[in-house]
Amino acid sequence: MRKSDISRRIADQTGFKQIKADDVVDVILQEIKQTLSRGESVILRRFGTFEVYAKNARDGRNPKTGEPAEIAARNIVRFKPGKPFKDAVNNLLLVETNKS
Structure with missing residues (x-):
C-alpha cells in the first residue's frame, strides 16, 4: 500500500475530496516526522x-x-x-x- 492508496481510502470513507485527503495524510506524516526529530x-x-x-x-x-x-x-x-x-x-x- 502506498501513500496515495491511503489518501484514496480516506477520501472514500470520509467523503473528502482527494486533494483534501492528500493534505490530511501529509499533515499527519509531517507531524510524526517533526515530533521524532525533536527526540520525542x-x-x-x-x-x-x-x-x-x-x-x-x-x-x-x-x-x-x-x-x-x-x-x-x-x-x-x-x-x-x-x-x-x-x-x-x-x-x-x-x-x-x-x-x-
Missing part, C-alpha cells in the same frame, strides 16, 4: 509507538572489498506495534495459513 516518541493507541534510538559508531566491513570501514553514529526510528495491531496481523496470518 509518537504513541498511537491501539496501533503502536514510534521511537528514536541512537546507534553508536562502530567498526564494520565494506561488503565488496572486505576492508574495515567506520560506520558513523546515527539515529534510527523503531516501531513497536500495539497489541491490537499485532493481534490483527497474527489473525490475518492464521487465516492465510489455514486456507493453504
Whole structure:
C-alpha cells in the first residue's frame, strides 16, 4: 500500500475530496516526522509507538572489498506495534495459513 492508496481510502470513507485527503495524510506524516526529530516518541493507541534510538559508531566491513570501514553514529526510528495491531496481523496470518 502506498501513500496515495491511503489518501484514496480516506477520501472514500470520509467523503473528502482527494486533494483534501492528500493534505490530511501529509499533515499527519509531517507531524510524526517533526515530533521524532525533536527526540520525542509518537504513541498511537491501539496501533503502536514510534521511537528514536541512537546507534553508536562502530567498526564494520565494506561488503565488496572486505576492508574495515567506520560506520558513523546515527539515529534510527523503531516501531513497536500495539497489541491490537499485532493481534490483527497474527489473525490475518492464521487465516492465510489455514486456507493453504
